[in-house]
Amino acid sequence: MNRIRSLIRDNLSPAVNSLKNDPYNLKLIENLRLALNKIFTSKCRDLIVTKNTKLFFGMCVDPIITPELVSVIMETDKKVVFDSYDLEIDDNIFNPLLNLSTDEIIAILLHEIGHVVNDYGPVEKVRNLIALETSIKAKTSTVPIILPIISPSVGCVFVYCIKEMIRKTNSMFRIYKDSEVLADVFVYECGYQKYLNTAFEKILKNGLLHNDSTRGKKLLTFPELVWTINLVTNIKLRRLPALRAVKGFNTMTGSHVLKRNLNYLEKGVVNLPVIEETPSLTKEATSIQEHFKLKYKEFGQSFITERKLYNFDLYKAESDMYEYAMRIRHITDEAEAVYLMKEINMKMSIMNDLLENGKLNPSEVTMCHNLLRGYNKLRDTMASKVKYRTSLDSIVVAVYPTLK
Numbered sequence: 100m101n102r103i104r105s106l107i108r109d110n111l112s113p114a115v116n117s118l119k120n121d122p123y124n125l126k127l128i129e130n131l132r133l134a135l136n137k138i139f140t141s142k143c144r145d146l147i148v149t150k151n152t153k154l155f156f157g158m159c160v161d162p163i164i165t166p167e168l169v170s171v172i173m174e175t176d177k178k179v180v181f182d183s184y185d186l187e188i189d190d191n192i193f194n195p196l197l198n199l200s201t202d203e204i205i206a207i208l209l210h211e212i213g214h215v216v217n218d219y220g221p222v223e224k225v226r227n228l229i230a231l232e233t234s235i236k237a238k239t240s241t242v243p244i245i246l247p248i249i250s251p252s253v254g255c256v257f258v259y260c261i262k263e264m265i266r267k268t269n270s271m272f273r274i275y276k277d278s279e280v281l282a283d284v285f286v287y288e289c290g291y292q293k294y295l296n297t298a299f300e301k302i303l304k305n306g307l308l309h310n311d312s313t314r315g316k317k318l319l320t321f322p323e324l325v326w327t328i329n330l331v332t333n334i335k336l337r338r339l340p341a342l343r344a345v346k347g348f349n350t351m352t353g354s355h356v357l358k359r360n361l362n363y364l365e366k367g368v369v370n371l372p373v374i375e376e377t378p379s380l381t382k383e384a385t386s387i388q389e390h391f392k393l394k395y396k397e398f399g400q401s402f403i404t405e406r407k408l409y410n411f412d413l414y415k416a417e418s419d420m421y422e423y424a425m426r427i428r429h430i431t432d433e434a435e436a437v438y439l440m441k442e443i444n445m446k447m448s449i450m451n452d453l454l455e456n457g458k459l460n461p462s463e464v465t466m467c468h469n470l471l472r473g474y475n476k477l478r479d480t481m482a483s484k485v486k487y488r489t490s491l492d493s494i495v496v497a498v499y500p501t502l503k
Contacts, residue, residue, distance in 0.1 A: 100288050103138055107205065107289060110134040115208070116201045122148050122193045135186070135208070141216035145185045148193075153353030157272035157302070158207060159187040160215045161356045164261060166254025172222055172261065173229065179222040184215065187356040197305060203298035206291040207271070213285040214269040221265045228264060228324060253331055255367025259360050260327040271299060322445055334371045341368050347437050413466055416446050420473045427480055440481060447474050 114134040118127045132146040144163065162181035171177055191197060192204060199207075215221055267273045286295050326344075330337050345365045349358055423443060430436050450467045453459055459467060 104289060106134075106137050107209075107291075110137055111205055111208070112201060115204050118148075119193050119201060119204065122188075122190050123150075132186075135212065139212060139216055141181055141212075142183045143186050143212075144183045146188070147186075147355060148188045148190050149353065149355050151189045151191060151353035154351065155191055155272075156187075156189050156352070156354045156357070157192065157270070158189065158211045159266065159354050159356045160211050160270070161185040161187065161262060161360070162215055162221075162265065164258050166251045166258065169254040169257045169261065172225065173257065178219040180219050181216050181221075184212070185356060186212070187354055189353070197301060199298055199301060200294070202291065202294040203301070206286055206295035207298055209286045209289055209291055210271055210295055211269075215265060217285060221269055224268050225261050225264050228268075250372075252367055252370040252372060256327055256331060256364060256371060258367070259364040260323045262360055263323040271295075272302075330368070331371065338368060338371065344441075347441065351438050413450075413463060413470070416450070416470055416474075417466070419446070420470065420477065423474075423477050424480075427477065430481075436481060440478070443474055443478055443481075447471060447478075450474075 111131075111134045114127070114131040118124070118131050121127055128146055128148060132143045135143045135146075161184055163183045163185070164181075168179070172179055192199060192207070286292050326341075330341050342365060345361055345368065349361045352358060352361075419442075423439060426439060430439065450471055454464065454467050
């Protein structure tokens with residue numbers, strides 16, 4: 100650890116300090132990449148600083164994942180540590196208005212990169228989440244849930260899913276609680292814990308964090324995971340809506356890395372084959388399903404019904420409905436409208452699933468129906484009033500596909 104502290108002092112600190120004053124200088128960006136590679140065993144393959152005019156994303160650590168590695172992650176118990184990654188930095192990190200010091204930026208770098216590449220924890224989290232979701236679907240679905248064999252085309256789709264799950268479960272820009280003090284052993288041992296906390300407070304104060312929690316509890320399911328599993332198990336009906344969804348996601352982000360991942364996802368969706376349930380395929384796919392069931396049991400939890408999983412979300416959906424009504428009145432551009440439509444459709448999709456599965460008690464059924472009527476009115480309002488002009492001066496209505 101003394102060696103790492105010396106490398107931070109002699110290499111990383113000067114590199115960050117120089118880049119802070121000239122964030123688009125390619126030579127300084129390369130110096131930072133080389134400094135990071137002296138500290139972490141996993142190598143930074145590429146580093147970019149993005150001029151971001153959309154939603155703040157902070158830093159994006161993008162582990163290099165191939166369809167072959169997806170197969171290893173999903174079909175085996177082999178310990179996986181990422182040996183390379185790309186790093187994208189939002190130029191707002193260096194904005195004087197945010198006023199992050201050199202030490203605070205270093206603390207963020209250590210936290211974001213360390214959480215993804217230092218050990219096999221991120222992959223184990225992903226395995227547990229996939230096991231949890233497939234077990235829930237197997238428990239609540241009226242038809243057998245058969246995951247396809249992880250072929251290259253299926254692997255391409257899961258690459259995006261796994262990367263997003265890793266980002267959301269490890270990045271300080273996605274997971275937090277109000278006024279939470281971040282605990283990070285690696286950053287602490289490097290001597291930068293206090294700087295991580297002050298950086299977090301500054302970012303929180305400026306309203307730049309995405310809160311993925313519900314009433315102080317993190318959701319157990321991830322939209323990307325549910326979306327991906329539903330897509331690959333019913334590609335015949337969901338291919339075109341999925342392609343429209345991917346294009347919609349692409350317009351919302353200012354991250355070049357995420358855009359690249361979405362383009363890769365789009366190619367995977369185009370090439371996904373329709374699954375024919377031949378005896379051999381069903382046998383192999385069932386073995387994968389059994390693997391996840393066993394993995395889920397190792398996770399140390401009993402099966403959780405979908406009703407219990409989403410029960411608390413009904414109350415948040417009720418309060419969100421009024422917030423959405425206010426936001427609709429102040430929408431300024433298409434990207435914001437598409438993002439809001441996605442949120443509304445996602446909540447409606449979850450509530451419809453709950454009603455169809457019959458896992459709700461009578462009061463929850465009534466609550467669901469009332470919420471669906473309210474959300475339908477919000478969607479009708481957006482479809483009838485929110486319009487945008489294209490480059491050809493034609494009128495299009497911002498309608499977002501329902502994700503189930």
